[in-house]
Amino acid sequence: MASITLNNLGKVYPGGARAVGNVNLDIADGEFIVLVGPSGCGKSTLLRMVAGLESITDGEVRIGDRVVNQIEPADRDIAMVFQNYALYPHMSVRQNLAYGLKNRRTPKAEIDRRVNIAAEILQIGSFLDRKPRALSGGQRQRVAMGRAIVREPAAFLFDEPLSNLDAKLRVAMRLEIKELQKRLRTTSIYVTHDQLEAMTLADRLVVLNGGRVEQIGTPLEVYRRPASAFVASFIGSPAMNLIDSRAVPHLPGTAHAGMIGIRPEDLSVEAEGPILMDVLAVEELGAQRLVHGQTGGEKLTIALPSDSELSDTLRLSFDRKSLHLFDRETGARIA
Amino acid sequence: MASITLNNLGKVYPGGARAVGNVNLDIADGEFIVLVGPSGCGKSTLLRMVAGLESITDGEVRIGDRVVNQIEPADRDIAMVFQNYALYPHMSVRQNLAYGLKNRRTPKAEIDRRVNIAAEILQIGSFLDRKPRALSGGQRQRVAMGRAIVREPAAFLFDEPLSNLDAKLRVAMRLEIKELQKRLRTTSIYVTHDQLEAMTLADRLVVLNGGRVEQIGTPLEVYRRPASAFVASFIGSPAMNLIDSRAVPHLPGTAHAGMIGIRPEDLSVEAEGPILMDVLAVEELGAQRLVHGQTGGEKLTIALPSDSELSDTLRLSFDRKSLHLFDRETGARIA
Amino acid sequence: KTDIQWWHAMGGELGAKLEEIVKGFNESQDEYNVIPSYKGTYPETMTAAIAAFRAKQQPAIVQVFEVGTGTMMAAEGAIVPVHQLMQDQGVPFDQDAFLPAVVGYYTDTDGNMLSMPFNSSTPILYYNKDIFEKAGLDPDTPPKTWGEMEEFSRKIIDSGAASCGFTTGWISWIQTENFSAWHNQPIGTEQNGFGGLDAKLTVNGPVQAKHWANLKKWADEGIFKYGGPVGGDNAPPMFYSQDCAMIMNSSASRAGVIANATDFELGYGMLPYYDDVEGAPQNSIIGGATLWVLSGRPDEEYAGAARFFEYLSSPEVQADWHQFSGYLPITQAAYDLGKEQNYYDQNPGSEVALQQITLNAPTENSKGLRFGNYVQIRGIIDEEFEQMLSGSKDAQEALDSVVERGNKLIAEFKAQHQ
Amino acid sequence: MIENRPGLNLLAHLVLILGIAVVALPVWVAFVASTHSATDFMSGTVPMWPGPHLVENYSRMLDAGVSTSGTPPVGRMMLNSLIMALSIAIGKIAISILSAFAIVYFRFPFRGLAFWCIFITLMLPVEVRIVPTFQVVAGLGLLNSYAGLSIPLIASATATFLFRQVFLTMPDELVEAARIDGAGPMKFFRDILLPLSRTNMAALFVILFIYGWNQYLWPLLITTDAQYYTIVAGIKRMADAVDGLPQWHLVMATAVLAMLPPVAVVIAMQKLFVKGLVETEK
């Protein structure tokens, strides 16, 4: 177990493309950090620099108190779980788990002990002798986790480990991972592009965009006070409504901001509400309904209880405190 | 435009596997029906029997007032949108749209007229002369829709038309399809395994399981009164809690039922609540939080506002009316 | 024991006999072991040997057919002339013991013999007496002239005795080279090339052209059937299956013909001639092959080769080979031995070849031919004949191309040797 | 389903059966011929049904052959073919899997040059430059040897290209996992890459075996010693008859024997064969 520090970390690929720039991050021992962002924002690159699979072009990575920039992946004392699991298809589950230990000349008895512990933790004991192809998606995922666990590394690195699973299983496995990490208290860095997964797993979130850090904070901090319009629209589902302030000139105290953000659940229907919305479509989600509409040429979505009344136009009201204001040009939060 | 009737429809594949059995369904003219169910439940088979792409082994299909069992797909007056779009890769968008009309010897001028109308409706006018491979996923989806529209058929059949798109685009296209159908008022049958898509699109839902109809009804009917434990767990996210009634013997009036269902949002924290839950994990979703816990050996999930208080154990209460009772053996709804 | 490789082109019955002869030699002494290997047709054997020579994997002895002589002679440094071999190894060797026609063909301008005669032949006519009888012809009278050839053939076909009159092996050797000699027509200048490398082909004379034209006409009429290029592999089967009543082929085909023509009575005759050509019939020329010794082998092998040659030319071996195969008895002694044994009386027709080749004293046109690259020129003759058969050229045009293309090859050969 | 036209299905079966008949015809004729005696061919046409001489003809060819055709017994030639085919298949797989590994998993100076040196040979069959290749091999003293029969045919980029494709489609994560698990290049090659390429190797083996077995011109040229003749090259010599009829029954028995091993391989390992074919070509 160890802390991990990224100092001014950056990566320029040989072609000259900058994938990651100037990332500073202190990860405490035992912390669960999630890197989240849209596809191509540099999450994997960042993670792989920590793993040693990608050379570091700027800055440094420390694991514990060693600078590991020049250290081989095998010697960084980390373990990694890949999106496609990267299980060795020709080895049994047991051999998969043992391979890393064998290469390190761990004594046979010790290997067996660790494999058995991991198998118990993950409940994969009953198929230790199967080949990966004879396992279901969820089981494979567990084996991949097991391969990381047996190594007892200083840190776990996860690169979208759940995205090959179907929706139901994803939810279940996400809970398992969370529980496991709580129990082992191994420092973890987890990459995902799914904001829900990020929210539910992270001790702290790192929101990336275009290779730069947009915000670092706990899930609720990020949800409640997004540091930028990008974060605001990326985190939360249904996404925050972002409207041009010129479309609602009658809204007091917003003129100085370029963009106004308000979450769909923060809007309510009220006879005297300041906003008049034409309803375009209604989607029933069961517990609630999403009403999509338009006001002053801007699209708007509101979330209403499923037994609320509907009509062709709705008057909406909101709490001043639930407004988020962003700069039109930079997208940075104003208030 | 036409109504569609399925009478005792069934399908046994040549191997002897029964894929669909005894389906009865009356689809009104202009109605939007969604067939939903888990993978392999026979949705596609059912749809393809309507299309004429799969032979009918039992029962009959009527379109309008014709029994079409023996009629070629081309002559059933239907149009179909495929999951992979099935655009002809060697033809331009325009040729793709026109192909079905050309085969029917529609006059050139009429073809042009219809293609232009469809192009306008779907805003694909600017790339009518491109080949499909030069289009994005969403654009291809539109062209596939266009190919159905130009035919002005009695019914549209959709087989998971959105599942090749990414999450964001899927939400957007789902809205578009809904609007389009509202506007054209063409009878539609839509297949999906995504309950959210089903809920938001359907006039009426048909929930299938193992080739049989579990429930037919409007989205809200199905959500509020699921006809079986299967439907209850399949529709709604987070899924309804289903607990063995023996785990909560203190709950009055439930002893006769095998299973008790209650939706996560129908549970609330109350000091005097009858259920005592040990909290296992908490997931922050932003607007709300999901609390996963355990009571009497049964897993339970509740949805709480994100500002609610948390502790290691919670006392939960609920409204008697929000309980769903199911038979332990058959899974059928009791009350 | 010293192994001595001998590459030869004797397949079928002849091959079997050849192996028997070699076995006789190998068993007659215990120093040398001759290993015969069949390398396919004459051209294949020769080219395989040349390729092997370039690859320094050559056999000590290779059998080269008569038309390869020009090429072999010119390959100074690649061959060991046989007169020199015998002299070096101290084995007695008397050129004059061989038949003059043979000696003349294989000696250089100084009268030295360059290769060892082994199997010399000349083409003759074989015919099916049963068919003749069925067609109402005298089975003991083969056609003498081409006119008779045509006439007999028509009778045979018309009577239904067979579906074709005649076929032939070797379009080049028999219907072109021997045909020319038989009618005393030149094939090329400089005494058919014996005079030196400057020779030119002249085989496109009117007599040859007329003959080729006739062959084409007869082929179209079904009287004559073409048996394929080079030796004409498809010709003998047509004769054996009694589709064709007559075949012109090497005297050495005798062994094969006798072995395969089991269902009918055989007859032999000389080659037909045109009786309106002055000087015909003259004499036919020899074919077959001689044994060449290649340089670059260890000395012991040459000693063995010389001993082997001595054995091969002994009257007993030669007579046996000649009588079995139909090749000419190449030494006077072998011929005499045959006579002594009454072989010719007991085997009617076996002397036809010898009579034909010695019918008249050879002229410049009938003592043989010697051109460089002639193996390739034979390929051209076959091709051009086929062009004519397929109707793309008439006889004169075909022969003109033979001359034109052949002369190019001769010039090329000259250039290569300067 | 798409449409109900039983007529079309019937037609399809008909076409296929006809196709199979056409495809099988020559082999049937050859087989039939190989079961007759020499005299059965004198009459004019080939018999269409098998005769009684099967065992006799085949056993004669296998252990005696036709000595006057200059070929050793067919058994010997089949052994040579087998040695040649196996050497080519195994040799080619061995050297190309190594070179593909180098090309895919390493970056080094002149990598591009090495790559092109190898890949330029991709479609350059030996027939095209037959004379100089023969001379080079002769110069190396490799005529009449198994090495000469096989090594020159080992060099061709097809197998390297195939393994390159296979390696390229192996997920990057596999190497990465192995590296994190502490495996160096050769360990990775042995523990991961080699076992994972097993079916590709097997598939390639099938194709290369057939390729090697079916070689014709090359063995024809470089073997002058009958002890090294291969069956495919030897068969032509038997078919050439001098002043006689080809020994049809024996020639066809040899032809059948020459086809037997590769055809058996294709039929027995159809799946691997198809895989190998598709992979080597793409």
Add this chain to the structure above:
Amino acid sequence: MKRTIFNNQLLPWLLLAPQLAITFIFFLWPAGQAIKQSFLREDAFGINTSFVGLDNFTALLDSPEYLNSLQVTAVFAVLVTALSMGLSLLLAIAVDRMIRSTRVYTTLLVWPYAVAPAVAGILWWFIFNPTIGIMPYLLDVIGYDWDHISSKTDAMILVVIASAWKQISYNFLFFVAGLQAIPASMREAAAIDGAGPVRRFFDITLPLLSPTTFFLLVVNIVYAMFDTFGVIDATTEGGPAQATNIMVYKVYFDGFVGQNIGSSAAQSVVLMLLVITLTVIQFRWVEKKVEY
């Protein structure tokens, strides 16, 4: 290109060494020799050699036999390709309709691939043998006088049939794979669009098969040009009158039988250029396929 690579410098050279060595010795060196010899004149035994510049090449261009060989090669390649691809496509379409018997039919159709071209040649040569062959006998019944020994046309037919026969299985397998790779939904969409089986074939199947078809076109041309050596040698040996003397056969024949090393080398050089062109076309196709 791999994301993760090893950094060793010496190891890759060691791994490449065997292949590079063999490539240099048996490919590049002979190719160089061919180029060198194409500028030389040599006698059969290789005793006299002289430099002749481009004479060997100009002689080729002047030689009606060489031009004939080019033409023969073209005709032969086109016929073999058309015949075997046509038949294979027909069979593949038939098999593609099958639901259950596919495997059986496939097994019965693929094995000729394993037959050596030379053996295929021998088989057909036997079948077409003028004296005892079954085909001339049958043809005689319908009044055709088969004679591939003197008829150029018959000879060409013979080598085309033998060569195409051997290639049917190959094309068949690729066509079947190509057909199966066409999504069923494409044909279903067309069926719903009102296209009958024939229309569907020409409007949808054939165009979508075109990458396979193009690939096979190149492969078959290469096959016909180079791999049919055995067929030719076992049947017609290039005759009659050079009617079936394709380029590879001529290279061999002029070099080994004709002993004209210079001319043969020049022909080799021409052929190598041709092969390289075909390779480039093939690679282009690979690239295009990726894009498709």
